Amino acid sequence: MQVILLTHEREATRPTNTGNLAVKLFPNYCQRVMWSRVAPSAELLAKLQQADTALLFPEDDTDDTQVSSEQSMNKIQQLSQREHKFKSLPKTLVILDATWQEARKMLRQSPYLKTAKTFSLTHSPESQFNLRRNQIEGGLCTIECIIELFKLANKQDEAERLNAAFKAFCQ
Numbered sequence: 001m002q003v004i005l006l007t008h009e010r011e012a013t014r015p016t017n018t019g020n021l022a023v024k025l026f027p028n029y030c031q032r033v034m035w036s037r038v039a040p041s042a043e044l045l046a047k048l049q050q051a052d053t054a055l056l057f058p059e060d061d062t063d064d065t066q067v068s069s070e071q072s073m074n075k076i077q078q079l080s081q082r083e084h085k086f087k088s089l090p091k092t093l094v095i096l097d098a099t100w101q102e103a104r105k106m107l108r109q110s111p112y113l114k115t116a117k118t119f120s121l122t123h124s125p126e127s128q129f130n131l132r133r134n135q136i137e138g139g140l141c142t143i144e145c146i147i148e149l150f151k152l153a154n155k156q157d158e159a160e161r162l163n164a165a166f167k168a169f170c171q
Contacts, residue, residue, distance in 0.1 A: 057119070
């Protein structure tokens with residue numbers, strides 16, 4: 001399993017960045033690529049074209065009765081642009097490493113992400129990340145996503161080490 005953190009420029013230096021923990025503890029599994037709107041990484045673009053690579057992307061659970069027809073149309077267009085969704089864990093996963101607001105911007109401004117194959121965590125625990133405001137209900141921080149991915153990949157020892165580092169980080 002390989003994890004690529006596509007990191008927003010402001011996220012890399014934030015003291016609350018949890019992706020740093022994974023890159024430091026498991027550089028053999030996790031690497032960082034800086035996101036650029038105008039000059040995306042050629043290596044990342046090539047990786048996203050491979051059959052065993054996907055963008056970690058939450059399942060869409062929006063209640064359609066509470067969105068406008070324009071929002072519904074946008075949602076349908078976004079879903080139809082998806083090449084396909086992985087049912088099982090792909091070999092390589094790209095994670096948007098940013099605040100939720102920045103991650104939305106990254107997705108909106110990156111055509112290669114809009115058309116990327118996707119994988120979603122079907123079961124997520126409640127987030128324990130309390131160092132930032134304006135978190136999305138049901139959303140996980142970067143390290144929590146990686147912990148869940150390690151569990152899915154039967155890398156329990158790695159998941160436990162990351163979880164311990166995350167708990168210490170939050171204190």
